[in-house]
Amino acid sequence: MLVDWFCSSASxxxxxxxxxxxxxxxxxxxxxxxxxxxDVAWWKKAYLIWTLTDETYALEVKHIDLExxxxxxxxxxxxxxxxxxxxxxxxxxxxxxxxxxxxxxxIDFAMSALxxxxxxxxxRERANRMPAAIGAAAAxxxxxxxxxxxxxxxxxAGMLTIFLCLRGRLDRSST
Amino acid sequence: xxxxxxxxxVAAAAGITTVALRVFPFVVLGRGGRRPxxxxxxxxxxxxxxxxxxxxxxxxxxxxxxxxxxxxxxxAPAIATVFVIFMQWTVRKSLLSVFAGTIVYMFLVQYCxxxxx
Numbered sequence: 650m651l652v653d654w655f656c657s658s659a660s661x662x663x664x665x666x667x668x669x670x671x672x673x674x675x676x677x678x679x680x681x682x683x684x685x686x687x688d689v690a691w692w693k694k695a696y697l698i699w700t701l702t703d704e705t706y707a708l709e710v711k712h713i714d715l716e717x718x719x720x721x722x723x724x725x726x727x728x729x730x731x732x733x734x735x736x737x738x739x740x741x742x743x744x745x746x747x748x749x750x751x752x753x754x755x756i757d758f759a760m761s762a763l764x765x766x767x768x769x770x771x772x773r774e775r776a777n778r779m780p781a782a783i784g785a786a787a788a789x790x791x792x793x794x795x796x797x798x799x800x801x802x803x804x805x806a807g808m809l810t811i812f813l814c815l816r817g818r819l820d821r822s823s824t
Numbered sequence: 825x826x827x828x829x830x831x832x833x834v835a836a837a838a839g840i841t842t843v844a845l846r847v848f849p850f851v852v853l854g855r856g857g858r859r860p861x862x863x864x865x866x867x868x869x870x871x872x873x874x875x876x877x878x879x880x881x882x883x884x885x886x887x888x889x890x891x892x893x894x895x896x897x898x899x900a901p902a903i904a905t906v907f908v909i910f911m912q913w914t915v916r917k918s919l920l921s922v923f924a925g926t927i928v929y930m931f932l933v934q935y936c937x938x939x940x941x
Binding site (some may be wrong): 660661662664665668669670673675676677678679680683686693695698699701747752753754755756758760761762763764765766767768769770771776777778780781782783784785787788789792796798799800801804805808809812816819820 | 830849875877888908
């Protein structure tokens with residue numbers, strides 16, 4: 650996703666605001682571990698928080714009932730390995746990208762495909778459908794009004810407004 | 825702002841914001857451990873909504889100069905999107921759906937679009 654921002658010469662403010670909206674979930678990921686990681690040394694805790702990505706979170710939350718003596722090393726190791734996979738994957742991608750023997754035109758669709766896959770998976774859960782529809786409506790509206798380059802901030806402002814106005818209805822229906 | 829510094833600013837903005845969001849609950853809620861209801865609600869609804877926004881954003885990028893004159897090129901994103909949805913809905917293998925969808929798209933724009941429609 651960053652690649653797209655690099656190419657589209659978005660301003661850093663755009664990117665910061667978009668990152669907040671996209672990654673707001675990271676703020677929620679910390680919540681289950683607040684109590685569990687309370688007594689961990691600060692530098693270990695910093696690393697645990699640093700590596701708390703989607704996949705790390707999913708696997709750590711799964712084993713949150715482990716004893717303290719097992720849980721902390723488990724989280725540290727998991728975070729470390731995920732970190733390693735990222736670094737290795739990115740390096741390999743950068744090296745392989747240069748040596749590719751065929752035209753890579755259209756490979757950018759991989760990113761669209763990834764979001765479509767996540768969209769389909771989320772659609773299976775009924776509680777996600779209304780928020781997703783609101784997001785799509787806000788995004789489509791601002792795409793048509795403002796064009797693709799400047800659609801992100803108006804569409805986020807739009808969906809935030811709708812979500813705050815409809816909180817009474819949506820909050821009840823999804824809990 | 826030109827090339828390098830813009831790149832630097834974008835990377836720094838994304839990186840710092842992401843880490844700040846991860847640290848945020850530990851700093852703010854470190855003691856009490858009570859989470860504000862509205863944050864929880866927004867986190868829940870914004871995730872599916874922002875994915876839809878990204879889908880629109882990505883697909884919209886293919887049409888930012890209007891419809892491409894080449895029919896295959898104009899239809900390729902739509903065809904590949906339908907294909908990915910179908911794959912993920914039936915087979916449910918995320919990596920396979922992404923991979924196959926990308927291959928279909930690349931095949932369409934690189935080969936089929938040269939057939940002259």
